[in-house]
Amino acid sequence: MKRWLAGFLAVSVVALTACGGAAPTGASGSGSGSDTIKIGWIGPLSGEAKTYGVSAKMGVDLALEEADFMAGGKRVELVVGDDRGDSTEAVNIATRMLTQDGVSAIVGSVTSDPTIAISALAESYKVPMITGTATAMGVTMNDDGTRKPFVFRACFINPFQGTAAARFAVSELGVKRAAVLYDRGSAYSIGLAESFRTTFESGGGTVVAWQSYSGDDTDFSAIMTNVVAQQPDVLYLPDYYARVSLIAKAAKDKGLDVPMIGGDGWDSPDLDFATLAGGYFTAHYSDQDTREAVQNFAQKFQAKYGEKPDSFAALGYDAMSLLLDALGRAGSTDGEAIRAALQSTKDFPAVGGSLSFDEFGNPIKSAVLLQVQADGTYKYITNVD
CATH class of the missing domain: 3.40.50.2300 (Response regulator)
Structure with a gap:
């Protein structure tokens, strides 16, 4: 029960319900004259893929907590939307975030089809978007093979x-x-x-x-x-x-x-x-990986939530950390400035490895191979470059 409760807890969060709740009256909007940056998070907190979304959200929350909910000298406010793993619901939530809540960037979604669906909105509104976990080619690439310049990911393809x-x-x-x-x-x-x-x-x-x-x-x-x-x-x-x-x-x-x-x-x-x-x-990750970045993250996650993190938690953490870093370097909530800062990311010390983006917004990184164990754990087998 503790894990599910942790997945729904958030600090400084405006929650969007499945039917689309509006932000509370008086909430600060993003903008150059505001002291608050709003970031949207979209993912499945219910439905068939809920374990992915809960884990990813836990990683996002940990990254925000470590940054003291600050980026580029501004307070970060997270706007949360549960897309239930459904593309239509993801589009509804993203539309509300972009047209009513005034988010400066979006982290999400978690599975590929909803992420592809909302990527078109990010492109249309020129609002940067980064997914931690959606691996399909269509996330960052159009059908004709061209790049979606405002869309990034923290995972391999x-x-x-x-x-x-x-x-x-x-x-x-x-x-x-x-x-x-x-x-x-x-x-x-x-x-x-x-x-x-x-x-x-x-x-x-x-x-x-x-x-x-x-x-x-x-x-x-x-x-x-x-x-x-x-x-x-x-x-x-x-x-x-x-x-x-x-x-x-x-x-x-x-x-x-x-x-x-x-x-x-x-x-x-x-x-x-x-x-x-x-x-x-x-x-994307194994807590048996001996690299310092992995072990530090695993220990911090265990201390906060009382359990070991999975790949979705690690990638949620990496995605939010990458965005916060870019917001700090951009020094602005302007979409183009944030996009340029993300694209210029070089050798970022992510849990998933030292990360740089290629020309399609995809990270250059390795994978791990895990074996399922009957006791409910995974055995680390090898890294794959």
């Missing part, structure tokens, strides 16, 4: 983690026949699946089952019957924890006992650890 997972499967697990199951309506799931397939096949493997499903599906027994018939020796499951747990259970029920691999969407305390024990996934 889908092609990188899909490639890393495939290389691990081929070189370390020695598997040759893969089954890939993905959500055909999710940019996150599709991006990971495609990059895994490309790299796995180029490494000499064969994708014997390429199976899509709907995001509303809960019964995977028929799909798994088809998959088992293809005799794969590895399953790649690039989806979020709730659906991955259901798919893994269906695989075990059909007697398919092969390694399972996934992406950072597995990183949740609500993952079915017993069923997925022994499986591997690519992640």
Whole structure:
């Protein structure tokens, strides 16, 4: 219970309810003549992806607390919106933040599809936005391959983690026949699946089952019957924890006992650890990483919340820290000034590593590979550059 309460607690916060609550009368707005900077935070504090949002928000709150809620000599006020992992709700919240609450920047969202949806608004209003955790290519890039100049992220991108997972499967697990199951309506799931397939096949493997499903599906027994018939020796499951747990259970029920691999969407305390024990996934962070920045963050997080941080907490912390640093260097709440400061970030000491942005607003950083343990923990395996 403590974890959920901590996820909802905030200091100096104006909360936006799911139906869109207005800021209290008399709240200070951002601007060059104001002593307050408003920053919007958008993410799922309820719904299927709520564990991601709660963790990310905890990391954001810790970063703000360490900065004493100050940036560039101004007081920071956080405006919070629960998008429930829904793109339409994310757009509604972002619109209110930009048109009524006067935010100077947005941190969020947490999952890829809502983040892509609100990125268009950030571009339209020329308000900088940084997500800690949304990995799909479309977050910072338009369909024609051009850059969204006002959008940034603190995490690696889908092609990188899909490639890393495939290389691990081929070189370390020695598997040759893969089954890939993905959500055909999710940019996150599709991006990971495609990059895994490309790299796995180029490494000499064969994708014997390429199976899509709907995001509303809960019964995977028929799909798994088809998959088992293809005799794969590895399953790649690039989806979020709730659906991955259901798919893994269906695989075990059909007697398919092969390694399972996934992406950072597995990183949740609500993952079915017993069923997925022994499986591997690519992640952004491990508290077993011995680097000083990681251990300092883990200790501070543990002291504040009484639990170990996950990847989403670390990336929420990094995203807010990067924005606060840029606000300080920009010396202004002007969107272009903040954008330029973010883009010029060089060797920032983030929990995820020394971070600089490339020309697409993506960080240059490594990933970690973790193994699921039956006791509800993850075992650090290796770093992947």
